[in-house]
Amino acid sequence: MRSGDSFRVCKRALFEVIVPMQKSSPLWVDFHCHVDLYSDHEALIAECDRERVATLAVTTTPKAWSRNRELTQRSPYVRVGLGLHPQLVAERAGELPLFEHYLPDARYVGEIGLDAGPRFYSSFEAQERVFERILRACAEQGDKILSIHSVRTAGKVLGHLERALPPxxxxxxxxxxxxxxxxxRRAVEMGYYFSVNEEMLRSPKHxxxxxxxxxxxxxxxxxxxxxxxxxxxIRPSQVARAVGEIAEIHGLTAEQAAKAILQNLxxxxTA
Incomplete structure (x- = not known):
């Protein structure tokens, strides 16, 4: 079985574990976690499996992807995203060919995007070049699921997506x-999803x-x-607080919100 084939099998496995009423169904979703940056990341993967948290383990550099995929290959709940973080583009743009080398074997892509914060604005033009190239490569191959960073750049990010990644x-x-x-509203009209964490919900504006x-x-x-x-x-097994906050914001019970989030996943x- 080729590496790419293993990811197609993973797609089916993840669908099977989220069919309602199965004993193996996930209870929670953590769609953006830097699993490899925890000191006990192997134990964390086992914890995700034990607590039934469907987790996307994003990476920040292409060099991290292969080892992360190896560690999660037997996990029914953890998938790995191939990433090139915008905050690291100034130092890691040279890894873009490696990103493109791994991309055929990666269904999930992240963390990628743009960051115009003060510390990273000097690399913004390079970030845009890298982001555009990644999006065009994803569009060419198709069937990718992307987790995207957009600090102070939401409009720019949406513009790049509109040009380079057909829905x-x-x-x-x-x-x-x-x-x-x-x-x-523009992102909703474009068909995009939003991943929400408890820290962002401390802000009344957010x-x-x-x-x-x-x-x-x-x-x-x-x-x-x-x-x-x-x-x-925070650990993936503690994501329930974010579910509870979403429930409160949308006037639901925590159980209703959790069910809706699993249906969204x-x-x-499986689209």
């Missing part, structure tokens, strides 16, 4: 989205943004280990 060639999840209400988003476009995430709880990195990965 039938890939699916987009906007990670920790903090754009304007108009940009959020709570209002999430309230404006359709429930059927929401996923949960932790963005661990960068998000902390009580002084320690199933729709995303």
């Amino acid at each position: 039938e060639r890939g699916r987009v999840i906007l990670h920790w989205f903090t754009g304007t209400a108009a940009e959020a 709570r209002r943004l999430v309230a404006s988003l359709p429930l059927d476009r929401l996923l949960t995430e932790t963005d661990g280990p960068f998000v902390q709880r009580d002084g320690s990195p 199933r729709r995303l990965v």
